[in-house]
Amino acid sequence: MASGSPSVGALQQSTTKLPVVFTSVVDPVGAGFVASLARPGGNTTGFMLLEYSIGTKWLELLKDAEPRVTRVAVLRDPTLASGSGQFGAIQAVASSFGVEL
Numbered sequence: 527m528a529s530g531s532p533s534v535g536a537l538q539q540s541t542t543k544l545p546v547v548f549t550s551v552v553d554p555v556g557a558g559f560v561a562s563l564a565r566p567g568g569n570t571t572g573f574m575l576l577e578y579s580i581g582t583k584w585l586e587l588l589k590d591a592e593p594r595v596t597r598v599a600v601l602r603d604p605t606l607a608s609g610s611g612q613f614g615a616i617q618a619v620a621s622s623f624g625v626e627l
Contacts (some may be wrong), residue, residue: 528548528549529616534554535557537570545570545571547570547571548570548571551573554572576590580612582615585619586623595611596625596626598626598627600613600616
């Protein structure tokens, strides 16, 4: 059992046979711990800290609060692993909300 990316990385380096279950990892796919969330593969599986689709909910809430919004800026830190996944989720639904990013 591992909590956080440093622990998962250390366990993966030490074994490829024993199961590794993680919690509180920001982006297990981006960090290379698992192949995908649906099919992790290997000996590692676990739970993300924050689901990417929460970004789509933020956009939905913004449109609910101010329906006339047509342009939205997304500020993110490109060095954070979770940033690209969340941004991708927002990009995927932006047009359905009538919003230009």
